[in-house]
Amino acid sequence: MDWLREHPEVKTIRVAASDLNGVARGKRVPARFADKLLTEGTKFPYSVLNMDIWGEDVEDSPLVFQAGDPDGLLMPTERGFMPMPWLDAPTGLLPLWMFHPDGRPYDGCPRQALARVMDRYKAAGLTPVVATELEFFLIDDSKFGELQVPPSPRSGKRRTGAETLSLRALDAFDRFFTQLYDGCEAMDIPADTAISEAAPGQFEINLMHQPDPLKAADDAWLFKMLVKGIARRFGFAGSFMAKPYDVFNGNGMHMHFSILDAEGNNIFDDGTEAGSPMLRHAVAGCLRAMPGSTLLFAPHENSYDRLVPNAHAPTGIGWAYENRTSAIRIPSSHHKARRIEHRTPGGDVNPYLTVAAILGAALNGIEDRLDCPAPITGNAYDHDLQQLPGTWAGAIDCFEKCPDIRCIFPQHLIENLLMTKRQELHYMAELSDAETIELYLDTV
Numbered sequence: 001m002d003w004l005r006e007h008p009e010v011k012t013i014r015v016a017a018s019d020l021n022g023v024a025r026g027k028r029v030p031a032r033f034a035d036k037l038l039t040e041g042t043k044f045p046y047s048v049l050n051m052d053i054w055g056e057d058v059e060d061s062p063l064v065f066q067a068g069d070p071d072g073l074l075m076p077t078e079r080g081f082m083p084m085p086w087l088d089a090p091t092g093l094l095p096l097w098m099f100h101p102d103g104r105p106y107d108g109c110p111r112q113a114l115a116r117v118m119d120r121y122k123a124a125g126l127t128p129v130v131a132t133e134l135e136f137f138l139i140d141d142s143k144f145g146e147l148q149v150p151p152s153p154r155s156g157k158r159r160t161g162a163e164t165l166s167l168r169a170l171d172a173f174d175r176f177f178t179q180l181y182d183g184c185e186a187m188d189i190p191a192d193t194a195i196s197e198a199a200p201g202q203f204e205i206n207l208m209h210q211p212d213p214l215k216a217a218d219d220a221w222l223f224k225m226l227v228k229g230i231a232r233r234f235g236f237a238g239s240f241m242a243k244p245y246d247v248f249n250g251n252g253m254h255m256h257f258s259i260l261d262a263e264g265n266n267i268f269d270d271g272t273e274a275g276s277p278m279l280r281h282a283v284a285g286c287l288r289a290m291p292g293s294t295l296l297f298a299p300h301e302n303s304y305d306r307l308v309p310n311a312h313a314p315t316g317i318g319w320a321y322e323n324r325t326s327a328i329r330i331p332s333s334h335h336k337a338r339r340i341e342h343r344t345p346g347g348d349v350n351p352y353l354t355v356a357a358i359l360g361a362a363l364n365g366i367e368d369r370l371d372c373p374a375p376i377t378g379n380a381y382d383h384d385l386q387q388l389p390g391t392w393a394g395a396i397d398c399f400e401k402c403p404d405i406r407c408i409f410p411q412h413l414i415e416n417l418l419m420t421k422r423q424e425l426h427y428m429a430e431l432s433d434a435e436t437i438e439l440y441l442d443t444v
Contacts, residue, residue, distance in 0.1 A: 003081040004034055009090040013081070015042055017074055017096040018110050018221055019049045020417050021299065022350030023443060026096070034081075037094060043071040049098060049108055050416045052427075053300070053443055058419045063108075072098045072106050079218055085183035086229025093187075095218065107410035110352035114217055117360045117408060124367075125262040128359050129339075130216040131209035135251040135347050136227055137244055138173060138201045139237045141441055145434030147244055149201035150236035160200050169196035170203070176234055180205075183226045189219045198312065199248035211260060213355050220253065220351035228442060240347035241440045242298065243305035250306030250313060251347030255358055256331070258339040259366075268338040273321070275330060275338045280372035282340060283319050283328055285365015285404075286358060287373070290317045290327065290344065292402020293357045294388050295395040295421065297345040301428045302440050304392055306346050309381045314344050316385030318376045325380035327388075344388070348444035360408030396421050 004010060013034060016026030025048045029037065047063040049072075057064050074096040084091045098109040105112040121128060140150035140158075149158050152172035163169040170177065177194060184191035190208035197204050207219050224240055231238030243250035259267050259282070270276035298304055306313045314327035322332045329341040340362070345354045364370075376383050389395040399405055400418055431439065 004031060004092060007083070007090065007092070010083075010092045012089065013037070013092045013094055014084065015074065015094045015096050017044070017049065017098060018350060018352055019051055020108075020110060020350065020353070020413075020420055021053055021444070022110070022221060022224070022352070023051075023053070023055070024225060025049065025051070031092065034092075038076060041073050041075040041096070044074055044098070045069050046072045046098070046106065046108060049106075049110070050420060052420055052424050053439065054427075058416075058423050061416070061419055063416070071101075073101050074098055077111070077218065078214075082187045082222075084229070085179070085186055086226065086233055095222070107412040108416050110350055110356075110413075111214070111217070113409055113413055114214055114352045114356040116410065117356045117363070118213060120363055121259075121359070124363070126267070126363075127211050127260045128213050129209050129211045129258045129260060130213045130355060130359075131207060131256045132216060132220045132351070133204055133206045133252070133254040133256070134220060134223060134240070135197055135202060135204045135253070137199070137237075137239045137241070137251065138176070138203070138231060139239050139244060139441070141237045142235075144438065147437065150234075153234055163196050163200075164198050166196045170194060176230060179233070180227065180230050183230060184223070187222055187226065189223050189226065191223070197249070199245065202248070202251070209256065213359060217351040217355045237441055239441045241437070241444055242300065242303040242346035242348045244437060244441065246305070249311050252306075252313060252343065253345045253347050253349055253351070253354065255342045255345065255355065256339050257342075257359065257362070258337070259362070266336060266338060268340070269335050271335050273332070273335065278366060279330070279338060279340065281365045281368075281370050282362035283365070284370035284372040285361045285363065285368070286328055286340070286342060287317055287319065288370060289357070289361035289364065289402065289404035289408075291386075291389060291398045292405045293361060293399075294344070295399040295417075296353045296357045297349060298392075298395060299350065299421070300348055300440060300444060301392050301425070302436060303346050303348055304390065304395075307388055307390070313346075314380065314388065316380055316383060316387055318380055318383060318385045319372070320375045320377065320380065323376070323380065326376060327380070330375075348440065357405075357408060361404055364404055364407055392421075392425055396425065
């Protein structure tokens with residue numbers, strides 16, 4: 001309540017939780033009822049966290065008619081209230097996650113899935129340190145079915161060429177980025193470096209590493225919401241869609257992580273550039289789980305347009321030192337900062353499920369003392385590697401059959417996600433390319 005007392009101008013609140021697709025589902029509430037929200041929470045049907053990408057119920061879901069569409073209990077996360085800088089009226093946002101009415105965590109909640117993985121780490125006396133890098137496009141989508149780089153709010157001109165690490169491209173959208181960074185500061189999102197990326201109108205912002213994976217996932221989820229909201233204030237879209245343009249590279253959400261022991265030592269650090277045996281066990285776990293995890297790293301039909309050779313997105317299941325063509329990269333750094341970068345996830349992921357999948361797979365590898373294959377050298381696309389599932393349908397099947405997925409996630413969430421994705425797979429076949437873009441551009 002301190003935040004609301006400090007902001008008496010706030011008259012309305014949004015309460016929101018992430019569904020399986022990472023879409024924010026919630027309610028608008030007058031600020032005078034904030035005390036009740038904090039102490040008693042609010043209620044949504046369980047099925048709300050299991051809707052398809054259109055916001056429709058999943059047909060034949062046991063959560064809907066079979067069970068009577070009962071309510072779960074939504075309680076505030078540790079985050080508390082924060083502003084929504086993209087709205088005209090001063091408004092507070094209260095992030096939520098779902099429980100059963102008796103207080104048990106609800107297994108179909110994505111944030112609870114990550115908390116479940118974190119419980120495994122705590123039991124092992126380990127703490128992951130997580131950072132994310134999020135790529136997105138700024139897009140003029142004012143004409144249906146036609147996408148182009150928006151005119152600069154500063155100059156009014158469109159820059160149609162790729163300008164990797166271009167200050168000119170950043171400066172062209174300086175007003176947007178100024179508001180975005182101000183919003184990050186207000187929402188306690190640790191936004192660090194911004195760069196222009198390899199495609200026109202594409203940018204990347206790094207979120208700082210922190211020893212709290214739940215907050216790191218919160219930050220990524222809230223950051224996506226903020227980018228989309230601020231962009232619309234300027235009249236264009238901020239899109240994390242995996243591949244909005246056929247001819248340009250897509251959007252990724254690369255995740256960096258290391259793991260600390262109970263004394264605060266990085267277990268991936270052995271004083272060498274190669275890293276410790278624990279690092280290789282963690283890499284091996286990530287590699288073993290990668291086919292089954294692909295549905296979480298590429299959750300939508302459009303996601304598979306990004307995972308093609310020679311497009312700065314991985315297609316083969318391999319790892320390497322300081323090599324951006326590989327699915328898993330060990331960046332060069334001081335040995336004390338030795339870490340793993342997972343480059344497979346797209347910008348369209350649910351951050352909670354992605355962080356849970358990667359950290360869960362790494363812990364599986366550590367606990368099973370998995371042997372790691374030799375790192376590759378050179379262009380990963382030229383190596384004879386096991387390939388990621390190349391289609392959405394194939395990824396759904398791999399997810400269903402993967403033992404690592406069943407170790408990481410509760411069966412209830414697995415079943416819900418499978419039903420959701422199979423429904424989306426069925427109905428996406430009815431859409432034109434233009435309708436597909438219209439659907440994904442803002443939602444993911």
